[in-house]
Amino acid sequence: MKFTEGMWCLREGVRIEWMSNVERLRVENETVYILLNKHQRHRGDTLNSRQVNDSTYYHLNTTSGHTNITHDNLANKLKYTSGPLALDINTTANELDFVFCSLSGKKLTGHSFRSIGYVADQRTEAHRYEDGLYAAKQGYMLAELDLSVGEKVYGLGERFGPFAKNGQTVNIWNEDGGTSSELAYKNIPFYISSNGYGVFINHPGKVSLEVQSERTTRVNISVPDEEIEYFIVYGDSPKDILRRYTTLTGRPALVPSWSYNLWLTTSFTTNYDEQTVTAFLNGFRDRDIPLGVFHFDCFWMKSYQWCDFQFDEEMFPDPVGYLKRLKGRGLRISVWINPYVAQASPLFEEGKKNGYFIKRIDGSVWQWDFWQAGMAIVDFTNPAACTWFSTHLERLMDIGVDSFKTDFAERIPVKGIKYHNGANPVRMHNYYALLYNRIVYETVSARVGPNQGLLFARSTAPGGQAYPVHWGGDCESTFEAMAESLRGGLSLMLCGYIFWASDIGGFEGTPSPALYKRWVQFGLFSSHSRLHGSSSFRVPWIYGEDCSIVLRDCVKRKILLTPYILAEALRGHRDGTPLMRALFLEFPKDLNTYAIDTQYMFGSNLLVAPVFNEAGEVTFYVPKTEEGTGKWTSWFDHSKSYVGGQWYTETHDFATMPILIRPGSVIMTNPKLKTPEEDALDGIQLLVNGTLPAESVVEIVNPGQTDQPAHRHRKIHFDSAHGTAGTGSGSEERRGRLSHLVYLEQEDDDD
Structure with a gap:
């Protein structure tokens, strides 16, 4: 919320008490208690001040024993360190200043002149001038955090507008507004800065952020309250920031392997009954399109009775028997509530x-x-x-x-x-x-x-x-909505979430065949994949049998990647790194990656660039790896390589899209799998791109218990110097050349 008119003037009806003085300071154990107040000319300025109240906050995990506090009374300086983060406070009278910095001394952010205050706002319906001294005013706490030159801000939940939030007003307030406006379903008061830190505002009310939109050198944070609590989260990389943030707010949970299957829904307002559903399922079976989950959307219940948790007996006269028949097809069942x-x-x-x-x-x-x-x-x-x-x-x-x-x-x-x-x-x-x-x-x-x-x-x-x-909510059936959905998902997954999906084909409207196929390609390279619409079905053959072919290929490709997906999800469960991730999360030293929101990394080692137009043309960026050696390789054509740090423009038919394998990486696949639930080890293949580090390890996850390594082998070890690989469980290790080890050879050239 904006309270000022430029640097010096306040908006009509607004009064701000800027905190500029440290009145008292007390240190107890690992906590510093500071009483701040407005500019003190004399003792009378201590009057007419505010006091805080207590209320609901989000649950946080806490630890202790990692802080150090030094206070120099003569120099009026206090230094508070917590792990690798330091806070320097100037306690000189009327010269309050906060600087958050790394232990090496790099400034991250801080509170400079007039940046902490209590706002009394009479621009409210409850304010009546005739009440005089007792006229109601809305109170806000305001904290303004400094931004450095070129600094960008990301995250704040699933936001569908520009990926970098600079220049935007963001209100943390859940609304049912679709995916094409400033309203959002998933508002998270946490952002990551390109300057190497994150900010979490622990307030469940309406948090308003002016991100370089009121003061062009600050992020202004306000809450309609008399207290504000926020955390500066510092890490040596964006991934480390997420690890620390999810240590604070909770690690992401894992999901069962069957959920990585393709989901099919009835769509929202369509007319369907048992016969309709059975016909769809037969169509998938006859076209050899793997399907793992069937979802009944809202009209599984009788209209005007949502929610009564009862199948509409007119459409489904024998729900117990019907669900049993669906389960007999090997399907899992989901219902809308x-x-x-x-x-x-x-x-x-x-x-x-x-x-x-x-x-x-x-x-x-x-x-x-x-x-x-x-x-x-x-x-x-x-x-x-x-x-x-x-x-x-x-x-x-x-x-x-x-x-x-x-x-x-x-x-x-x-x-x-x-x-x-x-x-x-x-x-x-x-x-x-x-x-x-x-x-x-x-x-x-x-x-x-x-x-x-x-x-x-x-x-x-x-x-x-x-x-x-x-999942992303109600998007339109357009290429633009597909792109905004990706922006929203990537923003959410910079806030501790590791799984996300969109409505493949779009929710509102009916997709063109080209859009359907391109969204299928994108949707099957999302952590979860669901065909869903509003007033039209999303089974592929109604858009043309070529759509069935594209869907079948994409589903089978995702199942083939199950060992890789399970391992990357387990990593996210442990440290908060999402399965789908913005490029800068994986390549923070490549400054070109911070502006890119039309492509992403799927796990650590696969770059995905969806196609967002009818013509099939796509321009994408290939990041520089920190190792700086080796070339990226096309998933579809192993003879085709790409140099990091360059842009490429290609035209793809519906059989392909830009999917690139990272240099110096291993991709676990298993072509034998028919479903993600099957044994990951039986038939596993390892795609190796270029030279690996001296001793590389990949972890095999148990599909039956996705938070555990496979029951027979924990890891596969590589020794690139000898071209060998072996498996080991605990201290036991066997080495030998594996026939299912596939090296992707690349020619050395100057192009």
Whole structure:
């Protein structure tokens, strides 16, 4: 939110008390307590100041024992170090200054002149001039962090606009706004700076950021509150920053291997019944297109009764038998839900009677008609309501449902309501998504075990990486929407999330055959892949049988890459590095990578550049590797190589796209696999591009338990000097030449 008019003037109706003086300072153990106040001319300036209040915050993990504090009273300097990060504070009277820096002395950011303040804003409906001294004002805490020359800011959740957030106003407030505006479903108050640090604002209310858009040398952060808490996260690389951030907010959970299969949905408003679904499944079988998950979108329930958690008996007269038949085809089952209960639902009266819904101040159930007629919202701060909701999910799991698409949770009211636990409604608006996803995720996980459950969630908040997977929401069926979806996914995955998907083909509208095929290529090089639309189906043959061929090839390619995907996901689970990642996350020393948002790394070693036009033309950048040697190799043509640090323009038919293998890397594949759940070791092939480090290791993950190494062998070791590879388990190791070791030879030339 903007409060100023240029450097010196405030907007009409705004008053800011700038903190510029250290009134008191106290050190206890690892904590420094500083009382800041406005400019002090005399003792009278200590009057009419603010005091903080306590309320809801996100859960954080804490550690101790890594800090050091030195205070030089004579020089009026305090230095606080935590690990590799230092904070220097100038405590001279009326000369407050904060500088966050690395231990080597490099400034990262800080608070300079007039950058911490309390804002009293009378631009509110509650302000009445005639109330005089008692006229209501909205209070804000304001913290402005310095930006250096050329510094760029990334992240802040799933944002669909320009990838670098400089010049933007970003409000951390979950909204159901589609994917083509400043509104977003997944707002995370965390950003990564190109200057080598991250910032996490621990506030579940509406955090507003003016990213070089109010002051061109600062990120201005404001919250409608009397306190603000933020963390500076420093690391020696963007990956290290994510590792530290997810240490603070929680590591991402893993998902079962079957979820990497292709998902097919009924689409949203289409008419479908058992006969329709069966025809689709037969079409996939007859065309040899592997399909692993079938999803029933909202009209599996009777209209006007969402959610009652009952199959519509007119469309599905025998749901138990039908799900059993689907499971007999080897499919997993997902169904759509949301946290709302319409008044026509048989569950409404039960929820109302037992106090399971969010209430108005007068104690009545809060209801509205904007989605389902007379709908109420489940109050997940009520333990009894959570148990009630969970019981209905368990009943569905009993008949064969494996996962739930947790839609909505953004339209959460903030005025005139109360929660069971008395929580602040404004602070609960974003936080609600966490509670919703958590109860569903924990219900599923209780049945299948840790790191084996998953959702398909639309909304989230900090810490939501513990309840995967998340998908991009309602995008249009255009190439531009495909590109904005990628920007949104890459932004989210700079905030601790390692899995993400989009609606292949776009949600709103009907894709052209060319768009369908290009989105299929992109969607099958996403962590999760789902064919989904609004008013039209997404089965490939209705767009042309050539679309079926493209889909079949892409699905089989992703299954072939299962060993690689499982290993990269396990790495993300351990350190927060996403499966799909912005180029600068992998190549931070190559400054050209920071501006690129139309391509990405899929894991550590595969570069993917989707095609965003009908003509098939694509311009892409090949990063410089830190090793600086070796050439990138085309996945489709191993004789074709690329030099790092250069741009290329190519035209691709629908059989290919730019997929490049990193020099000095190993890609694990298994052409024998029919599904991701099968034995990863039986038939494994290792693609080696160029010269490997002296002793390289790749880890094989157990598809049956994706947080564990394969049961027979933990790792494969390479000795590039002798062209050998071997497998080992624990201390035992065997070496020998492997017939399934494939070296991608490259010619040495000057081109």
